[in-house]
Amino acid sequence: MNSFGHLFKVSSFGESHGSHVGCVIDGCPAGLLLDKAKIQEQVDRRKTNQSSFATTRNEEDTIEIISGVFENTTTGSPITILIRNKDAHSADYDELREVFRPNHADFTYQSKYGIRDHRGGGRSSVRITAPLVAAGAIATQLMRTESAVKTTAYVSRIGNISILDRHNYLHFDLTTIDSNEVRCPDKEVSSKMIQHIEEVKAEGDTLGGIITCVIQQVPVGLGEPIFSKLQAELSAAMLAINSVKGFEYGYGFDSTSMKGSEYNDLFENSEKGITTTTNFSGGIQGGISNGMDIYFHVAFKPISGIQKKQQTVNRDGETVTIEIGGRHDVCAVPRAVPIVEAYTNIVLANAFLHSKLSKI
Numbered sequence: 001m002n003s004f005g006h007l008f009k010v011s012s013f014g015e016s017h018g019s020h021v022g023c024v025i026d027g028c029p030a031g032l033l034l035d036k037a038k039i040q041e042q043v044d045r046r047k048t049n050q051s052s053f054a055t056t057r058n059e060e061d062t063i064e065i066i067s068g069v070f071e072n073t074t075t076g077s078p079i080t081i082l083i084r085n086k087d088a089h090s091a092d093y094d095e096l097r098e099v100f101r102p103n104h105a106d107f108t109y110q111s112k113y114g115i116r117d118h119r120g121g122g123r124s125s126v127r128i129t130a131p132l133v134a135a136g137a138i139a140t141q142l143m144r145t146e147s148a149v150k151t152t153a154y155v156s157r158i159g160n161i162s163i164l165d166r167h168n169y170l171h172f173d174l175t176t177i178d179s180n181e182v183r184c185p186d187k188e189v190s191s192k193m194i195q196h197i198e199e200v201k202a203e204g205d206t207l208g209g210i211i212t213c214v215i216q217q218v219p220v221g222l223g224e225p226i227f228s229k230l231q232a233e234l235s236a237a238m239l240a241i242n243s244v245k246g247f248e249y250g251y252g253f254d255s256t257s258m259k260g261s262e263y264n265d266l267f268e269n270s271e272k273g274i275t276t277t278t279n280f281s282g283g284i285q286g287g288i289s290n291g292m293d294i295y296f297h298v299a300f301k302p303i304s305g306i307q308k309k310q311q312t313v314n315r316d317g318e319t320v321t322i323e324i325g326g327r328h329d330v331c332a333v334p335r336a337v338p339i340v341e342a343y344t345n346i347v348l349a350n351a352f353l354h355s356k357l358s359k360i
Contacts, residue, residue: 011024015123016088016119025138040063042341043133046061050335053181064083065081082131085127099322152216152341158196213341218291224354228354234294238296263281265277306324
C-alpha cells in the first residue's frame with residue numbers, strides 16, 4: 001500500500017537514507033503545461049533546517065522529473081519525480097540498529113517484515129513526503145485549469161498554545177501564513193508558540209499541535225456518496241501523514257454538544273446561487289461538497305525522537321536505556337503545512353476527475 005488515489009494515482013518510493021526518495025504519478029492527463037518553479041517552491045516550503053526548532057539535516061530537495069513530461073507538458077504517461085538524499089548521516093543511527101525506540105515504527109516494522117532500515121527511520125521517515133509535495137503541486141496545477149479552488153493550511157495549535165477559535169479562519173489573512181516560522185496567521189499567538197517551542201527544546205523534549213486546512217472556491221459535487229465520501233478520502237490522506245493522530249472536519253466533535261436546530265446549515269438563495277447561512281458541516285454534506293468552504297483540523301503528536309533518557313528493549317527483549325542523538329525536529333508541525341496542502345490537493349484532483357466521469 002504505497003499508493004493513494006484512484007484516477008490521479010501517486011505511488012511513493014524511497015527511504016530516509018537511501019540514494020533518493022521519489023514518486024510516480026499515474027493518470028495525470030496529457031497536455032497540462034507544468035510550472036516547475038511553482039512545484040519546486042512548494043517542495044522548498046517543507047525543507048529541513050529552516051528554523052531553530054527544525055532538524056538541521058540540510059537537503060537541497062531539488063526535484064528531477066525524469067518521465068511523463070516533454071517540453072514542460074505532460075504526455076499522459078507516468079510522471080516520475082526524484083529527489084536525491086545528499087545529507088544523510090547514517091552513522092548517527094548505528095546504536096539504534098538493535099533497539100526499539102519508544103513510539104517509533106521500529107518494533108512494528110521489525111515484527112511485520114522481519115527486517116527494517118534503522119537509518120533515520122527508513123521508510124517510516126517523513127523524508128518520503130518531499131516528492132509527494134511535488135505531486136500535490138502538480139495536482140494543484142491540474143485543478144487550476146478548470147477551477148479557482150485554493151487550499152491553504154496553517155498552524156492553529158502547538159502544545160498548549162492555540163488560536164482562540166480554531167473554526168474562525170475568516171478572521172485571519174491567510175496570505176500571511178509563511179510570514180513567521182510557525183506558519184500561524186495570528187501574530188500574537190505565533191510569538192507565544194515560538195517561545196513555547198524554545199522552552200521545550202531547552203528541556204530536550206518535543207511538541208505536537210494542530211494544522212487547520214481551508215479549501216475555498218470549491219465547486220458543488222466533489223466526492224462520492226458511499227465509500228469515497230469526500231471527508232473519508234481527506235481523512236484517509238491526512239492519517240497517512242507521519243505523526244498524525246486525528247482528523248476533524250467542520251464543527252466535528254464540537255457538534256456533539258449542539259442541538260439539531262443549532263447545527264443545521266440553512267439554505268438560502270444568494271447572489272452566489274444556493275448557499276447556506278452557516279457552515280458548521282464544513283462544506284460537505286452526504287459525502288459531497290456543497291459549494292461552501294471546506295475546512296478541517298489535523299492533530300499531530302509530539303515527535304518521538306526526544307533527547308532525554310528513556311527505557312526500552314532491544315531485539316532480544318532485554319531492557320535498555322537510550323538517549324537518542326542525531327538531528328530531529330523539536331516541533332515538525334509548521335513543516336507539515338505544505339504536506340497537508342499537497343495531500344489535500346491530490347484528493348481533490350481525484351475528486352475532480354471522478355466528477356467529470358460521472359457526467360459523461
